[in-house]
Amino acid sequence: MKIVAALDTCEGLGMCEAMAPDFFEVGDDGVVEVLDDSPGEEHRTDLAAAVDACPVLALTLQG
Numbered sequence: 001m002k003i004v005a006a007l008d009t010c011e012g013l014g015m016c017e018a019m020a021p022d023f024f025e026v027g028d029d030g031v032v033e034v035l036d037d038s039p040g041e042e043h044r045t046d047l048a049a050a051v052d053a054c055p056v057l058a059l060t061l062q063g
Ligand code: SF4
Pocket: 005, 009, 010, 011, 012, 013, 014, 015, 016, 017, 024, 026, 031, 032, 053, 054, 055, 056, 057, 058, 059
């Protein structure tokens, strides 16, 4: 599984960080940073919730 963040779409709203702080952090530049873009399967439920929470659909899970 891979997390893909469309950095040109992200508006730094921080919903993903609130849902899964181990994997997402909004930097001082107001754009999300993916802290671990190849997480283990055990994180799929949390990450799917974080991806769904992004208001501008900037996040996708692949695989
Ligand atoms: S929820 Fe979406 S817009 Fe907000 S920081 Fe995360 S990726 Fe960016």
